[in-house]
Amino acid sequence: MRVLIYGAGQLAKMMYLAGAPLGIQVQAVDVASGKILDPETKQPMQLSIAEAIEEADYLSVEFEHVPEALLHEAELSGKLLPSMRAILTGADRIREKTLLDKLDIANSPYHVITKVEQLDQAIEELGEQLIIKSSRDGYDGYGQWRLQSKEQLAELKDALSSLNLQKVPLIAEKMIPFEREVSMVAVRSRDGSMSFYPLAENLHYRGQLHVSVAPALKVSEELQKQAEQAATKLGDELDYVGVLAVEFFQVGEQLLVNEIAPRVHNSGHWTQQGADTCQFENHLRAICDLPVGDTSATRCAAMVNIIGVSGFNRDMLRIPGCHLHWYRKEAREKRKMGHINLCASSYEELGNAMLALSEYLPIAQFPKLKSSVQQLLKKQ
């Protein structure tokens, strides 16, 4: 069985490693160069894209921002899972919002901005506290602006004036005073059946995921159900196959969808050590029409992203249940260089492990780790 993944970063690499034991060979397309790479060694393979598509049993993506020409070619092969439509929905906030509204899935109120002047109307409708997001290609905090009050409006308009909003409109979203962010990683099979990992709680810093804890504490059965229902509606509507991630804001006992990711997701990395079958294996199982593996958590887990640093202190591996996933990339500011999964049999143990880990990580890159322990592990 062979699967070709569009995108040759860490997600393709982790799918490669998860597929190998099942006899699934994963190859990756570097979407910038069009080269086919071994996802682990990054060595180019002597194959054109057309040949790789021909030889593959299935095609999939590691991220939604794949050039449309490439997606078209993939879709034409009849092997692309999830479908181009699902991928494009995750790649475009306007499509995404439209779909959520159509399916009656709660999300934060918004206004589409194709001219900066429309910001006045947005403020009138949604209030003066807004988050402005690029409708496409915006991720990890890039292409986002905040309006805290009307006084900043002129400055904001100025900042946005150079953008071509006809080509890539913006979405102005009402800033919701949410209690926390949680995410659902779901798996949909070819037969339409769905499996769900328990909700994870996520802490962001400067627009990037910083820490996830799973299963999230203080999750009522109803809350988990709400998330599962949203994922099910989306999955059914998109005739989705594979892993689908949905990020939510929690407001009281209500979940508002923040974002949909038509792929394996950073907030699901904890499943590598904390669940029976990890999201990477389950994505491959689903698209290859193999039975989806058990999605229940076997332990409580915390995932900590390693961002922007070129190395790690090996001694942190002394912490019981500490597992490193190092991507072997060149260090750049804000770049995800790896992640650490911490596992424990109780949240108290997990909290101690997180505190122990914070001693090994430079405070500049991990400003929130210590404080997040208290926040994330506060019991009801």
Next chain:
Amino acid sequence: MRVLIYGAGQLAKMMYLAGAPLGIQVQAVDVASGKILDPETKQPMQLSIAEAIEEADYLSVEFEHVPEALLHEAELSGKLLPSMRAILTGADRIREKTLLDKLDIANSPYHVITKVEQLDQAIEELGEQLIIKSSRDGYDGYGQWRLQSKEQLAELKDALSSLNLQKVPLIAEKMIPFEREVSMVAVRSRDGSMSFYPLAENLHYRGQLHVSVAPALKVSEELQKQAEQAATKLGDELDYVGVLAVEFFQVGEQLLVNEIAPRVHNSGHWTQQGADTCQFENHLRAICDLPVGDTSATRCAAMVNIIGVSGFNRDMLRIPGCHLHWYRKEAREKRKMGHINLCASSYEELGNAMLALSEYLPIAQFPKLKSSVQQLLKKQ
């Protein structure tokens, strides 16, 4: 970090997959051809052995039967772990027995045979029920003969007459009426500290490991300690670094060493899904001087070898906690083609999973799976 493994089979492959997340690149030497291979794809790399040794930080082995000339070259580099002495001890039953006796570690009484006539003396000393084993290159039931009574002696002598016993002597061992076979997978660090996985119980069939269950049931604290002490004595004497496996016969509350394997071991494959850190990762952590990961079992697990069949029924992945490790080798009789790890939160659940699995596996290749469930999971 780069590690070169002598041997390019499934053990090297699983070390490759376990090392990748830590940023450890594993390459393999095919010891027959001398080629350097990517352990996962089996693609040859454009490197000579000398270059691969030069570029590697450490060298290790996936099996003990590496040609001595290659081992010498490896040892000379100063990067080989465990040492050549440790590897050769595992490769030669006479060295092994001599070491066990020297360290006062219980093992079954034996007699070295360099001429077939010495069998008479062996019978006199040890009784007429003997297992005759080649002292070198014998594994998976090859190079083994059984003597049940004196009547078979002439026939046995005849069968052995073509062997060069001066070159490769035999060991005649007293057949011990043991209750079961258990094995210890231990990890020794560069600083001499040791970690131990819980004992696994092993079922063999025609000389090959068939099923392991871990943690083995009915293991008293004293029994686990006995096994740990034997591994510690061996580890200290050999100044061992890495994973060391020791197979035992259990007779009452006494353990007799059956075999030492200076490497990751088939009876430790359950650790991939059943322990916090698997044996493959811990072998690499130990030789790369990284802290050894937690060796405790997180669940109860059964490992079932897939032997001699060219494919598998994908539906078995429906069984909760069922994980496939498929080696992508050409099928041959008695060849290990892959293994399945079953995991559960209780032995009862595990037994049900094993019974469910037996429905998917051809009875000819898995004659003992059903019966082994009862045998292995019988409570005290």
